Amino acid sequence: MASVIGGEAAFIGSLTELIELNWSAVDAFAAALPRMSRSGDRSRLLSFLTDHEHHLDDLAALAHELGSPPLETPTRPKLKSKALTNGIVGDRAILEAMRCYEEETCAAYERTLLSREGLSDRARDALRQALAVERRHRDWFVEQLDARQGLMLLPL
DSSP states (O other): OOOBBTTTHHHHHHHHHHHHHHHHHHHHHHHHGGGGGGGHHHHHHHHHHHHHHHHHHHHHHHHHHTOOOOOSSSSSHHHHHHHHHHHOOOOOHHHHHHHHHHHHHHHHHHHHHHOOOOOHHHHHHHHHHHHHHHHHHHHHHHHHHHHHHSSOOOOO
């Protein structure tokens, strides 16, 4: 059983936020995949989607250890992923939107790690590993955006 100094309820709240962010990212990646023109980008995004699905499994296991049933579906509206289905056009614009997801997810993992004392070694390791993966995703998006300087098409 994971132990958390400062309240299991607060930690479960943090896990819930991370689960929701990962569900949102899964939705966004699924919406972005068919819109990407480069097969290499589609392959990379598919691998990132798979990473988010693995994070969901790990976070659900942590929640289960604390006696909280894991969220099977996101509890908040899918507003972010709708942005990718409602008018974002072009690889660069999609990459920018996905970078924003990764930045938000990195920040949430960092907040959880910094604000929770007494995490079990397993919980801390799982969160650190997920954060490292999210930082790798974010860095890839930043590199791609830097390499693709130029016009970004947006709907009028």
